[in-house]
Amino acid sequence: MNADDETLLAELLEGKHRALARTISKIENRAPGYRELISELYAQTGEAEVIGITGSPGAGKSTLVDKLAETYRERGETVGVIAIDPSSPFTGGAVLGDRIRMASTVGDMDVFVRSMSARGTLGGLSTATADAVKAMDAFGKDKIIIETVGAGQNEIDIVRTADTVAVLVPPGSGDDVQTLKAGILEIADVFVVNKADRRGSDRTVQELREMIELDSGGGFGGGGHHGADAADAHGGSAVATQNEHEERATWTTPIVETVATDGTGVDEFIDELAAHREYLVDSGARAEKARQRSAEEIRTLLREDVHAMLEDELERAGGIDDLAASVAAGETDPYTVADEVLSPVEDCLAELETRDP
């Protein structure tokens, strides 16, 4: 680590906002030395409670995050917010607008809001977000809230990064709820029916409840690390009650009704988040999650490294454009090209293996 990074690290741990901001930029830019920096930060992490907020575009995520941050601040806790917005697939540019909705806590530097674009490269979102969380954690934030882009495939990343995932469902999305079933029910630790003052919110709550009860039949056993959380049903069916007696390690996905614009239901929401946190600790699921997260991090880093190595190898083989051109000209095909590019790497590995007894 060079002297600049050491200063940066020291300043971040001292609590200088500018240093935290700069560290996150380094993480986002994959700037030289960012890995050493995070590796140094790593020992200081693990204290913060990481909450993920996801849901369809316009569900009220930013507004709810704003109220959440405000309420945590009233309770004397410091808050970090990472708000992710989509970036253009064509230019890479982005307009990051979530900050506008976060007006309640403006002027309070102990709420650190950072907008990030979903820079669309391999592993880009998940690693940068996870690393930014670490920076905020090491900085000493008590609560870190991640607001995802409107629900899509990124949901999966949020599960890997956050301790507790809240899924926002706006009322009147009856048909949508049906389609969201597979993806969203599986990742929700808490459901939030936002805009609960609108017509149709009762029905949405009802539909969600039915959905949870239906799925408690056991469709989730062993399916992903969220399986255990979602396996139990809301509504106190006989099975659920029995389970609670047998082992404490069950989590009933609660449904909270909120009106984010005026703060209704935010306290209940926070209580459910705290209850989930308690469940994670008591059941040992938190430790298990941490292990899985580390495993995933190691995999992602390795994938990035190998990817970088292969990019260099591609350059040596004549560059991707030329190779693509020769495929287009009918001289070769992508499979042959991939084999050819990879073969020197494979040769090296094979040689190492024979040398190593």
Added chain:
Amino acid sequence: MSSEQEQESIRCLVAKVGLDGHDRGAHVIARAFRDAGFEVIYSGLHKAPEEIVQAAVQEDVDVLGISILSGAHDTLVPKIMSGLEEYDAKDDTLVLVGGVIPEEDRPELEAEGVSAIFGPGTSIEETIEFVRENAPDR
């Protein structure tokens, strides 16, 4: 690490400060910056100088574009500049002002640390080109 993995993008805060509600220009600039491949954070209307400073520091922007059409630039801009200084962010943030700024007020703003002032009639290309050339190298 190979250099291919660096993914630097110019980050800009497009800020409306003070009481003027004319945001068309800010919207056009935000959109044009996005299309130029920049990451744009838009502040929304009626922000206080402290809010702009907070956003600029936390978002670690390379460029701060302040849009003012109210005529209050001579009080608002210095407040923003001293706020940036407080957080050690003044030196490596490129500060631009857009809007109606009378000729005689320009030297004062430039002395405060504003790098460029774009008045009515400035082409979008010119602004983008200026940002590309002058965005601080960190």
